Amino acid sequence: MNIKYAKKPIPELQARGYLGHFPEFRDNPLQFLGNLNRECGDIAKFRMGPMYFYYVNHPDYIKHILITNRKNYHRDRKFLAEGIPILGRGLLTTDAEEWERLRRIAQPVFHANQMAKYASMISEVATNSLKRWEVSANKGQPLNIADEILRLTLDVVAPTLFGINVTDEWQSFINSVNIIQAEGAKRLVTPVTLPLWIPTRSNIKANIALRNIDNTVFGMIAKYRQQQKAQHNLMNALIQARDEETGDSLTDQEIRDQVVTLLTAGYETTASILAWLFLLLSQHPEVEQKLRYEIEIVLKNQSPTYEYISSMKYLRMVIQESLRLYPPIWIFARTPIQSDDLGDYEIPANTVVYISPLMVQRHPKFWQSPEDFKPERFEVTEPTHSELAYIPFGTGVRSCIGRNFAIMMMQFIVIKVLQTYRLHLVQNQHIKPQFDITLHSHNGIYMNLEKI
Numbered sequence: 001m002n003i004k005y006a007k008k009p010i011p012e013l014q015a016r017g018y019l020g021h022f023p024e025f026r027d028n029p030l031q032f033l034g035n036l037n038r039e040c041g042d043i044a045k046f047r048m049g050p051m052y053f054y055y056v057n058h059p060d061y062i063k064h065i066l067i068t069n070r071k072n073y074h075r076d077r078k079f080l081a082e083g084i085p086i087l088g089r090g091l092l093t094t095d096a097e098e099w100e101r102l103r104r105i106a107q108p109v110f111h112a113n114q115m116a117k118y119a120s121m122i123s124e125v126a127t128n129s130l131k132r133w134e135v136s137a138n139k140g141q142p143l144n145i146a147d148e149i150l151r152l153t154l155d156v157v158a159p160t161l162f163g164i165n166v167t168d169e170w171q172s173f174i175n176s177v178n179i180i181q182a183e184g185a186k187r188l189v190t191p192v193t194l195p196l197w198i199p200t201r202s203n204i205k206a207n208i209a210l211r212n213i214d215n216t217v218f219g220m221i222a223k224y225r226q227q228q229k230a231q232h233n234l235m236n237a238l239i240q241a242r243d244e245e246t247g248d249s250l251t252d253q254e255i256r257d258q259v260v261t262l263l264t265a266g267y268e269t270t271a272s273i274l275a276w277l278f279l280l281l282s283q284h285p286e287v288e289q290k291l292r293y294e295i296e297i298v299l300k301n302q303s304p305t306y307e308y309i310s311s312m313k314y315l316r317m318v319i320q321e322s323l324r325l326y327p328p329i330w331i332f333a334r335t336p337i338q339s340d341d342l343g344d345y346e347i348p349a350n351t352v353v354y355i356s357p358l359m360v361q362r363h364p365k366f367w368q369s370p371e372d373f374k375p376e377r378f379e380v381t382e383p384t385h386s387e388l389a390y391i392p393f394g395t396g397v398r399s400c401i402g403r404n405f406a407i408m409m410m411q412f413i414v415i416k417v418l419q420t421y422r423l424h425l426v427q428n429q430h431i432k433p434q435f436d437i438t439l440h441s442h443n444g445i446y447m448n449l450e451k452i
């Protein structure tokens with residue numbers, strides 16, 4: 001006989017008023033989630049509007065949800081409701097067999113052995129884009145590094161994803177991507193939203209942007225299908241990709257949904273972490289010096305190549321530590337399909353469970369001096385932290401498909417920037433994290449540039 005013991009009630013942070021904790025969660029999630037941990041521990045329940053939400057902040061719970069019992073945990077229903085009309089049915093917005101097929105087809109495109117093909121292109125584009133910074137460097141004008149890195153990342157992503165250079169058409173396409181991203185972000189934190197077909201001002205704007213995106217992407221797919229000579233970029237790889245099990249390829253609509261998903265998931269995240277990384281370097285000159293030394297020793301003023309970057313251990317550690325303190329995807333969620341036992345507690349079905357890389361990666365139980373920037377903590381071969389207390393790319397089968405690509409982009413861009421400029425943080429500016437879908441700095445990050 002199976003005896004089911006009563007579970008303990010999940011600790012709850014009491015809320016007053018109709019909105020409950022929604023304003024605190026929206027306005028300062030870092031503080032709010034910290035409060036939840038202090039008051040309730042590593043598993044908590046809180047109310048926003050009429051709905052209850054759950055939050056876990058312990059590697060064991062994370063392992064259970066994302067690995068051990070992952071089939072019971074789908075993308076959270078709010079994300080799906082808001083994401084599907086915008087992103088279509090791509091990797092971010094599907095589950096179960098539908099997702100498995102898409103992931104099987106897309107996986108080889110991002111395999112580590114494909115990365116060398118994108119490397120030289122990334123290096124070349126970054127070199128050219130960095131020339132734009134010279135004007136400010138020569139005039140002694142500070143630059144908003146966050147914005148500039150965003151542009152630079154786009155310059156890199158355009159040819160690697162689509163095989164095109166940044167043109168006016170591409171710029172208008174990116175503006176449209178930004179519009180739908182902002183619309184999606186707003187919808188995710190708004191408890192009740194109107195469907196996109198209702199002609200409100202922001203819906204009309206989003207629909208125009210979506211039409212622009214569709215026209216551009218479908219146009220590109222058609223062009224690619226007619227091309228005789230295959231190019232090395234992700235778009236072409238997606239067109240050529242075949243399901244290893246069934247031999248299936250992707251339809252035009254599926255490719256459109258993948259492309260929009262990959263762009264949305266890929267370029268702001270990478271740009272976000274690079275901006276924080278340069279901020280951290282400017283605040284820790286001893287780390288910057290050590291990094292510059294490694295770059296000099298390994299590359300001797302030459303441009304980076306794929307073969308060399310893998311030997312740059314300190315660079316990797318600096319990136320790892322920056323991702324620990326400022327994970328671009330600072331929070332994500334799952335919905336349990338059936339109620340589930342989580343340690344001593346039970347999570348009800350059809351709810352939303354939050355996991356925050358930002359919080360677990362600064363958890364004092366799992367990290368020594370968690371608020372300090374210390375790349376050396378990643379030096380040891382035996383990790384000193386619990387493996388699942390470090391999840392900037394998620395974990396398990398749904399972890400980030402673009403991880404290798406993102407790390408490579410970061411490595412090349414960091415090297416290129418440091419080989420070309422010294423960055424000096426403008427003093428007395430108020431740098432404040434902004435918690436959108438990705439983690440931005442609210443007013444940008446201003447730096448003075450010195451050409452090397």
Ligand code: HEM
Binds near residue numbers: 266269397
């Ligand atoms: C530093 C940069 C990046 C970070 C920190 C990051 C982070 C993440 C995280 C945390 C997840 C898992 C979310 C979850 O479990 O719910 C994820 C998934 C994903 N990422 Fe990234 N990402 C980055 C760059 C990229 C790039 C460059 C691409 C593509 C070009 C990409 C494409 C995706 C996709 C498609 C998924 C969904 C995977 C799936 O569900 O099968 N990401 N990413």
